[in-house]
Amino acid sequence: xxxVDCNDIGDGEICDYGTDPFSCxxxxxxxxxxxxxxxTVIETCTQVGACLQWxxxxDCNDIGDGEICDYGTDPFSCxxxxxQVLNVTQCNGTLIETCTQVGACLQWxxxxxxxxxxxxxxxxxxPAICVPDRHGIWENFxxxxxxxxxxxxxxxxxxxxxxxxxxxxxxxxxxALLEVPGSGTTFTVLTLxxxxxxxxxxxxxxxxxxxxxxxxxxxxxxxxxxxFGAGDGTFTFDLDAFFAMPRIAGLALDLRGGDVYVDEWADxxxxxxxxxxTWAADLSQTVTFQIVIDDSGEIEFSHALLDVRHxxxxxxxxxxxxxxxxxxxxxxxxxxxxxxxxxxxxxxxEVHYNVDAGSETGGEYIELYNASxxxxxxxxxRLTDNSGGHDFSSLVIPAGSHAILVRNGDPxxxxxxxxxxxxxxxxxLLNTAAEVLTLTCPGVVIDxxxxxTDDPWPAGGNGVSMQLSVLAYGAGLNDNPAAWCDSSxxxxxxxxxxxxxxxxxxxxxxxxxxxxxxxxxxTVGDWExxxxxxxxxxxxxxxxxxxxxxxxxxxxxxxxxGMTFDTNFVAIGAFDFSTVTEPNLxxxxxxxxxxxxxxxxxxxxxxxxxANWVVVPAISPPYNSGSGDSWMIGTGGxxxxxxxxxxxxxxxxxxxxxxxxxxxxxxxxxxxxxxxNSAIIGID
Numbered sequence: 001x002x003x004v005d006c007n008d009i010g011d012g013e014i015c016d017y018g019t020d021p022f023s024c025x026x027x028x029x030x031x032x033x034x035x036x037x038x039x040t041v042i043e044t045c046t047q048v049g050a051c052l053q054w055x056x057x058x059d060c061n062d063i064g065d066g067e068i069c070d071y072g073t074d075p076f077s078c079x080x081x082x083x084q085v086l087n088v089t090q091c092n093g094t095l096i097e098t099c100t101q102v103g104a105c106l107q108w109x110x111x112x113x114x115x116x117x118x119x120x121x122x123x124x125x126x127p128a129i130c131v132p133d134r135h136g137i138w139e140n141f142x143x144x145x146x147x148x149x150x151x152x153x154x155x156x157x158x159x160x161x162x163x164x165x166x167x168x169x170x171x172x173x174x175x176a177l178l179e180v181p182g183s184g185t186t187f188t189v190l191t192l193x194x195x196x197x198x199x200x201x202x203x204x205x206x207x208x209x210x211x212x213x214x215x216x217x218x219x220x221x222x223x224x225x226x227x228f229g230a231g232d233g234t235f236t237f238d239l240d241a242f243f244a245m246p247r248i249a250g251l252a253l254d255l256r257g258g259d260v261y262v263d264e265w266a267d268x269x270x271x272x273x274x275x276x277x278t279w280a281a282d283l284s285q286t287v288t289f290q291i292v293i294d295d296s297g298e299i300e301f302s303h304a305l306l307d308v309r310h311x312x313x314x315x316x317x318x319x320x321x322x323x324x325x326x327x328x329x330x331x332x333x334x335x336x337x338x339x340x341x342x343x344x345x346x347x348x349x350e351v352h353y354n355v356d357a358g359s360e361t362g363g364e365y366i367e368l369y370n371a372s373x374x375x376x377x378x379x380x381x382r383l384t385d386n387s388g389g390h391d392f393s394s395l396v397i398p399a400g401s402h403a404i405l406v407r408n409g410d411p412x413x414x415x416x417x418x419x420x421x422x423x424x425x426x427x428x429l430l431n432t433a434a435e436v437l438t439l440t441c442p443g444v445v446i447d448x449x450x451x452x453t454d455d456p457w458p459a460g461g462n463g464v465s466m467q468l469s470v471l472a473y474g475a476g477l478n479d480n481p482a483a484w485c486d487s488s489x490x491x492x493x494x495x496x497x498x499x500x501x502x503x504x505x506x507x508x509x510x511x512x513x514x515x516x517x518x519x520x521x522x523t524v525g526d527w528e529x530x531x532x533x534x535x536x537x538x539x540x541x542x543x544x545x546x547x548x549x550x551x552x553x554x555x556x557x558x559x560x561x562g563m564t565f566d567t568n569f570v571a572i573g574a575f576d577f578s579t580v581t582e583p584n585l586x587x588x589x590x591x592x593x594x595x596x597x598x599x600x601x602x603x604x605x606x607x608x609x610x611a612n613w614v615v616v617p618a619i620s621p622p623y624n625s626g627s628g629d630s631w632m633i634g635t636g637g638x639x640x641x642x643x644x645x646x647x648x649x650x651x652x653x654x655x656x657x658x659x660x661x662x663x664x665x666x667x668x669x670x671x672x673x674x675x676x677n678s679a680i681i682g683i684d
Contacts, residue, residue: 037071037076043057064080068080090128092121094121096110096112131321133322134321135320136164138242139313141313152303154301155300156298175305195257197221199219205266211319222256225249235279237313242317251313252313270292285307305442338376339441342622346371347446348367349367351451354461362414364428367402376399377396385428385437403500437451458486463496464487467504471507471643480584510680510682524571530550540554540594558672573607575680583650587646588680592639592674595633596664598626601631604660608655609656616644661673
C-alpha cells in the first residue's frame with residue numbers, strides 16, 4: 001500500500017531505507033568524505049542511509065585550552081594560534097620566524113637562518129634581522145670577586161683570528177697614568193652631569209677601527225665608559241646592558257659625574273677619569289683610570305687608583321645580540337695584591353737601632369704591621385728616615401701580620417734574623433738622636449713615627465729594641481711614647497726583641513676575658529657564645545681565635561636581615577674606670593668579620609647609662625665604611641687584633657661596652673661579626 005511520496009516534501013526528497021520505519025531524507029552535503037568546520041567542530045560528509053549528511057567529529061574546543069577547527073589541512077584538524085599579530089617576526093635561535101596565517105590559525109613560520117652567513121638573529125627590533133654575533137671581552141667585579149686591577153695596565157690588541165676580536169695582556173706594577181691630562185695636541189675638558197654623555201669628534205687621529213667599523217667620533221659617558229654611535233646613561237649593568245652598544249669600558253659603574261679629560265695626538269687619543277666619586281659610598285671613594293686608543297686599533301686601560309673593590313665592568317663590546325662570550329679574569333695569571341692606600345693600614349710596631357749581638361750597622365731592623373683586612377704589597381711604597389730612603393720591591397704583608405725589615409739580610413751579621421726584607425744601607429738608624437720614620441705609598445703617608453732615643457721614649461739601650469704595645473696598634477697611637485716599651489724577650493743571637501712576632505703588652509691590664517667559659521655577657525639578636533661550626537657555616541670562621549669559646553652573630557647560621565645596632569649586640573658592664581691612672585685607655589679584642597659591603601655594618605659602642613650609646617673610635621683597623629663610623633666587608637677570612645679607644649671614659653664609674661651589627665632587609669649570605677680575647681689596658 002503506497003504511503004508518503006517523499007518527492008512531495010520540500011524541494012523533493014528521497015525515500016530513506018536507512019531508518020526504521022523508513023522515512024524521507026534530503027542530502028545535507030554533496031560529496032562523501034568532504035569536511036567542514038561548524039564552529040569548533042570538525043564535520044564530515046557521510047552516507048547516512050540513502051542520503052549524504054554532515055556528521056560531527058572532534059570538537060576542537062575540548063583540546064588543551066581550547067583550539068579551533070583548521071580548514072587549511074587535509075583532512076581537517078584542530079589548531080591553536082602560536083602567535084598573535086600577523087607578520088610580526090621573532091628569533092628562534094638563529095632562525096627568523098614570521099607570524100603567518102596558516103589555515104585558520106596564526107603560526108610562526110621559519111624563514112632565513114642567520115647561521116648560513118655566520119651571523120645571529122637579533123629580535124630586539126621588528127622585523128628581526130641577522131647581525132654579527134655578540135663578541136667582546138669582559139669582567140664583572142660585582143660577581144667575579146675583588147677588583148684587582150689597581151696599578152695594572154691592560155692592553156687589547158686587535159686579532160681577526162680571535163673570535164672576541166682582541167687578545168689582551170695585563171701587567172701590574174705601581175699605579176701611573178700613561179699620559180698627563182692636558183699634554184695632548186688638543187685638550188678638551190668634558191663636564192658631565194650624573195649619567196650624562198658628550199660626543200667627542202676626532203680632530204687629529206685617523207678614524208678608530210673598532211670591530212670592523214670605522215668611527216670619527218665617540219661618546220664619553222659619565223659612568224666610566226665610551227660608546228660609539230650614541231651616548232649611554234646606563235648606571236647599572238648586566239650582560240644585555242653591557243653589550244647593547246659598541247663600548248669600551250675602563251670601569252663601567254655608577255659614578256657621580258664631573259670633569260673627564262680628552263687628550264688627542266695624531267697617533268692616539270686618551271680619555272682620563274680622574275678622582276671621580278662613586279655613588280656606592282660617600283665622596284671619599286673615587287676612581288682614577290685612563291682609556292688609550294691608538295691609530296693601530298690597540299686599546300689600553302691604566303687603572304691607577306680604585307677605591308671601589310666590588311663593583312664595575314671592564315672590557316670591550318661589539319654591541320650586538322647573540323651568544324654571550326665567557327667572562328674573563330684579567331689577572332688570572334698575574335699575582336696582584338693591593339698596596340696601602342689609607343693612613344694606618346700599615347704601621348711601625350718595633351725599632352731596633354742600638355744593636356749588641358749583631359753588627360751595629362747590619363743588625364738594625366724595623367718592624368711593620370698590616371692592620372688592614374686584606375693582604376697588602378709594598379711594591380709601590382717608599383721608606384725614609386733622616387738619613388735617606390728605600391723604594392720597596394714587592395713585599396706582601398698578609399692581613400693581620402708583621403713584616404721585618406733588616407738592614408742586612410745575612411743572619412750571621414744581623415743578630416740571627418732569618419727571612420727579613422733587606423733595605424740596605426740607605427737607611428741608618430741613629431743611636432743618640434731623634435728621627436722620623438715614614439712609610440709613603442703612591443703619594444699618601446701611610447704611617448709616620450717620630451721617635452727619640454731619650455725620655456719620654458723607652459730607654460732601649462745596647463741590644464734592646466723598643467716595641468709598640470700589641471694593644472696600641474694604630475697609626476695615631478704609635479706616635480705616643482707611652483704606647484712603647486723596652487722588649488724583654490731574647491731572639492736570635494741574644495738581643496732583646498720580637499722581630500716578626502706579636503709584641504708584648506705595655507701598660508696596666510684592667511680586664512681580660514678569653515671566653516673559654518661562657519662569661520654570661522648580655523646577648524641580643526643573633527649573638528651567642530660558643531664554637532663556630534664550619535660544616536654548617538662554611539663561609540664563617542673555622543674556629544675561635546684561641547681555644548674553643550668566642551662570641552659571634554651565629555655559630556651555625558648567617559646573621560639575620562633587618563637588624564639594627566639596638567637589636568643585635570653583645571654587651572658587658574658596668575666597668576668602673578674612675579680609678580684608672582693612665583692617660584690612655586684601650587679596648588683590645590680579636591675580630592673576625594664578613595658582611596655585605598655598603599649595606600651591613602659592625603662597630604664598638606659605649607654608654608655611661610646603658611641606654612644612650614656612642615661609637616667607640618677604632619684605632620686598628622680603622623673603620624672603613626663610607627661614613628667612617630663602622631667596619632664592613634671583612635677581615636679576609638682571618639682573625640685579626642682590633643683596638644678601640646676608651647680614653648674618653650676615664651674617670652667614669654659606670655661604663656657599658658657592646659659590639660653591634662646592623663643589616664639591611666635584603667637577603668644575605670654572610671656570617672657576620674665575631675670577637676675573642678677581650679682586654680682593657682691603661683697606657684701611660
